Amino acid sequence: MTFQKEPPHKHGAVGRSAIVLVNLGTPDEPTRSAVRRYLKQFLSDPRVVEIPRAVWWFILNLIILPFRSGQSAKKYASIWTAEGSPLRSNTAAQALGLRAALGERGHEELTVAMAMRYGSPSLPDVLAKLKADGADRVLVLPAYPQYSGTTTGSIYDAVFQHYGSVRNIPELRFVRNYHDHEGYIRALRDSVLNHWEQHGQPEKLVMSFHGVPKRTLMLGDPYHCECLKTARLLAAALKLKPDQYLVTFQSRFGKAEWLQPYTAPTVAQLARDGVRKLDVICPGFTSDCLETLEEISMEVRHDFESNGGREFHYIPCLNESPAWIAALAEIAEQHIIGWPTQLPPSARELLKKEAESGRAKALELGAAD
Template sequence: MPFQPEPPHTHGTVARSAVVLVNLGTPDAPTAPAVRRYLKQFLSDPRVVEIPRLVWWFILNLIILPFRSGQSAKKYASIWTKEGSPLKVHTQKQAQLLAGALAERGHDGLTVAMAMRYGSPSLPEVLAQLKREGCERIAILPAYPQYSATTTGSIYDAVFSHYATVRNVPELRFIKQYHEHATYIAALRDSVLAHWASHGRPDKLVMSFHGVPKRTLMLGDPYHCQCLKTARLLAEQLKLSKDQYMVTFQSRFGKAEWLQPYTAPTLIALAQQDVKRVDLLCPGFTSDCLETLEEIAMEAKHDFETAGGQAFHYIHCLNETPAWITGMAEVAEQHMVGWPTRRTPAEQQAQQQAGQQARAAALALGAAD
């Protein structure tokens, strides 16, 4: 197999380190063609759908894509912003703030990049760009706190597949999970308490995680157990008793049994049991997206209130909250122990000179005007 050409090498160049924040992905636009391209890439991943390839090809291309693309496009349009897809916008901002937080902690010689497993900017494109920039140490930080073969495992596949075509492979470190990391749990706690400080407390707190087929649990995927541990740790931080919160799973697809209890039927049942107010958060998502803003904040709210519930509060994802940016910085920092992530004196001097030249140019331009 031919390898990609290596970028030109200059002796004496200082190799850099990088953190790549990887999220699931999103269509480029809330249109049927864009959603169809995205869904085809996403649902063609054998990590995501474990059905014999030939059978799944017919189902995907003859049933799902022709009919679901338009429906999904309407849902994306309902949450799209002027800046673009919420998931992409939040992930971009998180990466920028993470770079700043790490620099404040002394890691000023570090590059932070954002990539998507499906869609753009694609993970291979970002990894190739980092090589051109001289990054010889790469830490992969998934946006998923809980490990699942369908998410984090798929990121591993994409990274390994890319570097199978690279002659000079950088040093790699993978952050597999942080579902019980103290700063992640603390960030969730703070977000819930902040909401309650403004809006009061609910009758029931529901923690809704993205669902996966039950068979993945039976085959050894740790996702279910890690979701339950996250929920237990958060409940302890909030000082909730077992009857004050629930764990559910959303986004069920197809006829197979998925992890239970399912979110929508649970909310309807709670309303029918005369539970007046429910607050719901999605701890498995670190950025708001279609599954939180449309499926939960709109559809789930409608289900609960239509069934007789009086008040449904969606507590937003961690997004760019300062506590979570600090949490990401600590998680990344702990996985880069031993890496030279600070600028050398020569780099510091070069940056100072560049800054001086830029200021001089700006002054000269102002004088000319």
């Protein structure tokens, strides 16, 4: 077996700790060719599609990619911003916020990087760069609050596959889930309450989670149960009665049965039943993306309004809200216990004195001017 070349060893060098915030991924551009590359990587993952490989190869390459790539590219174009992909820009902002929040908590000796499971910056590339930069302790933090083999499990696969060709493997830790973490639930609660303060409370709140095939639940995947627990805790934090909210699942693909109830037909039926004001939130997504900005805020909105609904509000994802960044720092901090991520007291005191000296000089210069 051939291993990757190790970076030059420096005697006496102090290893660093790193956190990798990993999201699903996004095309590099909202074009047919870029979307095709992204979908091919995504849908070729056996964790995502559990169909015999030979059969799935023909379906994917001869049916799905030729026809779906162009359709998906148009949808991506409808949400693309000046900064590019919303998912990438939101996740990058979260990584920066997480680094700042951990620094404020005293974890100065810590690197925070962003990676994508599919697309770029790729998880293997980010892990390789961290190693080259001297990181010998790595915490992998998925952007998925609820565990599923199709998401978090796939990240684990990618990490293990990468280090399968590395001779000197760093110490690894993984965050499995945080679907019931107090900080996460608190951030969701604050997001909803802030929205209601501006727009008023709706007749119904729909909590829409990403869908997965029903067979995954039957085979032991905990995702469905963790989604329901998140919804139950959020409803309790908002003091909602059972008839004031619903849990649904979106983004069906193919003809097989997926987790139900499905978001789009449920919302359409609510409108036909006389619900005039509806809010939808997607707790399973921590960053706004195609599935929230296009599928929910555009398509599902249309389904609601075309069936008689009058006022539809999509409540944005947590993105880089202060409450979520604080919660993310809590989650990360709980998983790096014991790692030397803080400067020794002597070094911290020296930095403090240097900062105070710098401020004093700045004041002196200001007075002189």
